[in-house]
Amino acid sequence: MKAGNVFRLHNRLILSLILIAVFVWSLFSIKWNADLVHSGGIPTLLQIVEGLFHPDLSADVLYLGFKSAWITLAYAVAGMFLAIIYALIVGTLASGVLTSNKATRILSKVIFRGILGFTRSIHELIWAWLFVAAVGLSPYAAIFALAIPYGGILGRIFADMLNDVSEEPIKALKTAGANKWQTLIYGYIPIIWADMISYTMYRFECAIRSSAIMSFIGLGGLGYQIQLSLQDLKYDRVWAFVFFLIVLVVFVDSWSNLVRKRITERKKRGVMNTGWNSVIFAFFLILASWIYIKLGENAQFIELLSHKNIEAAKRFFSGLIGLQSDQPAFLDADSWSDALKLTLETLEMSMMAIGFATIAAFLTVVPAVRSIANGTLTGSSKWYNWILYGMVRIGYIFSRSVPELVWAMMIIFIFKPGLLPGAIALALHNFGILGKLWAEVIEDMDARPIRNLAMAGASQIEIFFYGILPTVLPRFLTYILYRWEVIMRTTIVVGFVGAGGLGMDFKLAMSFFNYTQITLLLLCYMILVIIADFASESTRKAVK
Amino acid sequence: MKKWFSVLLLTMLVFSLAACGSQKDEKTSEGNKETKTNEVFKIGAIPDQNAADLDKGMTAVAKYLSEKTGLKVEFVPSVDYAALVTGFQRGEIHMAWFGGLTSVQARNLVPDAESIVQRPRDAEFHSVFITQAQENINKLEDLKGKSFTFGSESSTSGHLMPRYFLTEAGIDPNKDFDGKPNFSGSHDTTYKLVESGAFKAGALNEAVWEAAVKEGKVDTNKVKVFYTTPAYFDYNWTINSNVEKVFGTGTKKKVKDALLSITGDQKEIADLFQTDSFVETNNDNYQKIEKVAKELEIIK
Known part of the structure; x- marks a missing residue:
């Protein structure tokens, strides 16, 4: 046991060192001098900040804001609804609990986990782009684009949960003569459904942001308004719509917190609680969203499968696999070497982004912990702790409510096009998420050792380094790796607006209808995502 | 608990079926209505x-x-x-x-x-190249080492022809600017970005530029035209x-x-x-x- 502990401590140390080394390496990809910000960057920054303090809240902006917020919400709800159905079916199959012998179990695990892995490895905006190119502008393009990767993530988590269910209750059911379906419905699902709902609610918050950026391919919503205002450089309007997005995210966030709290309370007390309000509300939302999409947007599902669309999709995909080109880019050595260079750049961008986010979160996480602010963790509380707590928490909400793409669109006006603006945009979004997750880790930790330290006269900084950090480091590292995986997927999206890497070229290839180039870039992107997935998963296991 | 869940599952199922059903109905009625005129x-x-x-x-x-x-x-x-x-x-x-x-x-x-x-x-359409009034940029060759913005990457007057005339003047837009060139997305954004100082220079559609000057949307004390391209369709x-x-x-x-x-x-x-x-x-x-x-x- 003791030897194992030492080994694990070692592992963490080594991993931390590797991560730091990689981050430093990524910094070398940029020539650090004053030229990074172009000469007009600072005035533009001031204009953007001015807009932040004087958002345009005139009547027609408010009206547009409410309307677009509803569209964003409706797409997110409809997308999540389909994602849940997809995740339940494929997730169950991927867990292998329905199979009877070992061979089929492994086969079904490999196949369906592969499907889930593929669907979640591609960012929702790329799915959306592919759908729009194939079947045209329809709300269903956005909804499916949301449902596919979100279903992939949810399905994988569901499968993991099903596999983690302890053996005993299932064995008991089996010996009592239950068949596979009965063990699933009476054994597995009741055990995990609370966790399932709480994870789904968490994902729903992310879906709101994703739904907002769907508008960048031409589907209405808050992102569309933000983009239009940015094109006219009306920063006061941009912020007004960003505030709408923040309010929407905060609303969903607090709802999901409420639901999760209810569920854990219920688990503790073992009694039926009134979760019906939330259920009814969810039904109402789902119903209203579909009705709106059907009637308000007049979207025809069957039309997606019309002859015309099938022809267009066929043309598009045959273009992708190079049937219409004499010289497909993915068979060309020069194109590959260019694309691989971009791939490396993209990798560097992601490292830099997670590095910046980690530093920012590290510097701010202590005041953001509720149990430090109210003094229960350290045994002492200062008057300014609450003020700091409020400020940092508001900063976190602000940072994570705004999608990376929106951050990137503004930052590109300040920095020169290249890797740095992309990395900063990704870091700005992720530092809020990282900070929030870390703060929760510290809040959940055992307060007794810390109080002991405090009583022994340790200062705040000593408490952090000797008390808190050693205990929470593994969880911190896990979250860093997990966010890095997510950032990797998103790098391509920030590239769309000129922030370097594969995304920029992807956008250009799309604009120039250079289909085989798109295939090549997608291949590189998938290689990158799969590597990131694998690296992060295996290292996470190592530090656990 | 299991009752709770089965109720949930059942209603979800019923609802999704209902949703599919109504879609089909509506579609067929819609399809019949549609005529060419x-x-x-x-x-x-x-x-x-x-x-x-x-x-x-x-x-x-x-x-x-x-x-x-x-x-x-x-x-x-x-x-x-x-x-x-x-x-x-x-x-x-x-x-x-x-x-x-x-x-x-x-x-x-x-x-x-x-x-x-x-x-x-x-x-006989033209693109104009603009820069900040105080900048010492008077011909295309002077753009070397300056930050630059095109319009949309698909634009003729905001990207294609400016890129062509830049190349003719011996400037490789991918290498010779201060950083890679930006794609602003639209002509209006291009002059606004140059006016705000975000980029040193840019190229845009002559007609949009003239309209902006006429309507006072751009401050000509801050932005000047230093080159107009030959004509093209x-x-x-x-x-x-x-x-x-x-x-x-x-x-x-x-x-x-x-x-x-x-x-x-x-x-x-x-x-x-x-x-x-x-x-x-x-x-x-x-x-x-x-x-x-x-x-x-x-x-x-």
């Missing part, structure tokens, strides 16, 4: 300017065409150039106001589509190949005549297009654009 003639425009202005002007065009041709004409806004070309390829946009490059792209994808009408100025109305089939023979001519009959009296249209008349054009006029685009590997 009821089809809406959809026009589009590349989003190269301020969205509000474009919307106002193009809605006026749609209204005018409705009155003249008796068709039900509607303007469909679009967020990016490529999306409009794709819509055109799919036959959903029946006629579009394209730039030179996008019209060539569109005609490559829809071989029988035809460029029919343009403004007199489109036969640019914007035009391109009509889709499916129009005669969907709306009946003779539609193409009807629409063309209606466009040609626009005068300065249609103020909203005249304001948007900065013209008081339209003239005929044909596909051959855009061969040079196609050649340049191929040279720069924008069309493969």
